[in-house]
Amino acid sequence: MASSTAPAPQAATYPGDLSREQLHELYYWMRLTRSLEERLVLLYRQTRVIGGLFRSLGQEAEAVGSAYALDRDKGDILSPLIRNLGSMLVQGATPVEVLRQYMAKAGSPTQGRELNIHFNDLKRGFIGQISHLGDMVPVMAGITLQFKMTGQKRVGLVYVGDGAMSTGAFHEGLNFAAVQRLPLVVICENNGYAYSTPLRLQTAVAALKDRAPAYGIPGLRTDGNDVLGVYRITKDALERARAGGGVTLIEVVTYRRKGHAEHDNQSYVPPEELAEWEKQDPIDRYVRQLKENGWASADELAAIDTRVQEELDRAVALCEAEALPEPESALDAVLANPSHVEPDWFRRLHG
Amino acid sequence: MAEQTYLEALRQGLMEEMERDERVFILGEDVGAYGGAFKVTEGFQKRFGESRVIDTPISEAAIVGAAAGAAHMGLRPVCEMQFIDFISCAYDIITNYVATARYRAGLSTPIVVRGPSGGYVRGGPFHSQNPEAAFLHTPGLKIVCPATARDAKGLIKSAIRDDDPVLYFEHKYLYRRIKEDIPEGEEILTQIGKARLAREGTDLSIVTWSALVFKALEAAEQLEREDGLSVEVLDLRTLLPMDDEAIMATVRKTNRVLIAHEDTKTGGVAGEITARINEQAFEWLDAPVRRVAAHDVPLPYAPTLEDYVLPQTGDLVGAARWLAAY
DSSP: OOOOOOOOOOTOOOTTOOOHHHHHHHHHHHHHHHHHHHHHHHHTTOOOOOOOOOOTTTTTHHHHOOOOOOTTTOEEEEOOOTHHHHHHHHOOHHHHHHHHTTTTTTSSSTTTTOOOOOOOTTTTBOOOOOOTTTTTHHHHHHHHHHHHHOOOOEEEEEEEEETTTHHHHHHHHHHHHTTTTOSSSEEEEEOETTTTTEEGGGGGSSSSGGGGGGGTSSSSEEETTTTHHHHHHHHHHHHHTTTTTEEEEEEEOOOOOSSSSTTTTOOSHHHHHHHHTTEEEEOHHHHHHHHHHTTHHHHHHHHHHHHHHHHHHHHHHHHOOOOOOOOGGGOOSSSSOOOOOOOHHHHHHHH | EEEEEEEHHHHHHHHHHHHHHHHEEEEEETSTOOTTTTTTTTTHHHHHTTEEEEOOOOHHHHHHHHHHHHHHTTTTEEOOSSSSGGGGGGHHHIIIEEEEHHHHHHHOOOOEEEEEEOSSSSSOOTTTTHHHHHHHOOOOOOEOOSSSHHHHHHHHHHHHHHOOOOEEEEEETTTTEEEEETTTTOOOOOTTTOOOOEESSEEEEEETTTTTHHHHHHHHHHHHHOOOOEEEEEEEEEETOHHHHHHHHHHHHHHHHEEEEEEEEETOOOHHHHHHHHHGGGGGGOOOEEEEEEEOOOSSHHHHHHHSOOOOOHHHHHHHHHHHHH
């Protein structure tokens, strides 16, 4: 990533295996996630986003930090949830693709068939979720089963929330993956709420990681608003999986600072709770960390902010005038063979 | 010529595909060392190894979900449901995930989900079901229901080679009761989507599939013997996509149609076939389309109860006489 040409301060030492450039990249992805969502809010209010809008405000660190730990050259694959726009971007999904998805454009990755970040590209290493929570756990078990069966040193990362962990599919998929010692890491996003339901009504365990021993796998817990901490713990688990060490479950403790979707006014959330978590904003925290350690200057960060805004300007300008899909295209590609459904008789009447 | 049972033919088809294509693998409950509840995969694990014949936990959603993921990555999984009744545990994954994958995401999901279906075996409410109607309503799936040993083999091979997800409902009543000469070395690939004329006739048609094909053939012979009626029997073989052409051809030929299925009547596949005939061949009918199906109750265990609830040859004979006299 191109950044400011200001020389790195001699005194700075960088955490773990990360370079100064990579530290800047992490900031870029978090900023891009948040700014893209802010653009989407404007488009939503102008009714140009057709369906619901899902925010990840406050969760950018865990999404970006965990996905950044994957090895894109090795062909690792992740499956996101609705709060993982940041993970998708890190894996190569582009803002213009996300905008086209939300605006239901013909040229969107799903040609207007699916919404928001429900899209995929196995080559870039992401497979979109469906709305039925937990289902991607068995699917990712199958993807990593293929890695194992064919002797590839690739790994998978699958996200679940505190709500998804209550589903049968989650249990079945995780248990199967654990039994088969598949190269899979499960990120449990504990963000406090599943839609309006608080964690205490979702599970009786004290911490989500406590469920891991029941599957015979390690369960870890980390501060989800610390991007470097999430990166580190995920990276270790992924490398363990790559070496044949099996599944790890990582609980990232974070907070969903917006409603389930944009229409939801969060009436069920105590205002003081929101205020408390605002102080834990993951981007603000990371900016302080970057500056205090001499890992980035104010100018360098401002340059990244400018770059993000310019990229988003271009992305919105590129796709906002694009057409919606042709109606008849709805009948294509339900099956591989036959690849087309014939219009029904009543459609042909006014041919 | 080698005489093979329906089960042996199915097993042979699976075996041939696993030998032909190393991407094909099997996963399910007790399919490995034990060889499956009905021994369809007996000896497979020894032959192909544990990585290609995988014993899973009792987790139908994980079996089908993992198969889907592996299929996205280029493999050709065959999932066994120990009894097809348990496919309901994977209903979400099949209908929401697998069936929509190509349409919503361009993902190829060439999986087969197979298992023993059907009654007449005193299996009670949870080992006798015919779940086709529950899936007929889901775009993105194919459904096959072989009646003969030849089709048991030919349809499993075609299902494995098909690029779409295929539900393969074999009938456990037929496993060891049906035998056929199947020449060794002949490549049998039954085309998915094509019905089979099991018996030619001119007076009326029975449209059916799976185990009821044989009751329909029995009924046809009895009707010929006792009533001098010429009865055509159409074995649909594939329910999705449905062979409208074959159905309409028999309607136009005999003008009287009885649709028979083993599943319960309300919301059953016969209703769909009736509607298609109504839309496409109404003017060819000389009598109302009639259905013979199981009574609308869960399938009971006791022989007296099961035999009463499920359609029998005598029911088909009676219904056919009613139609012929209309």
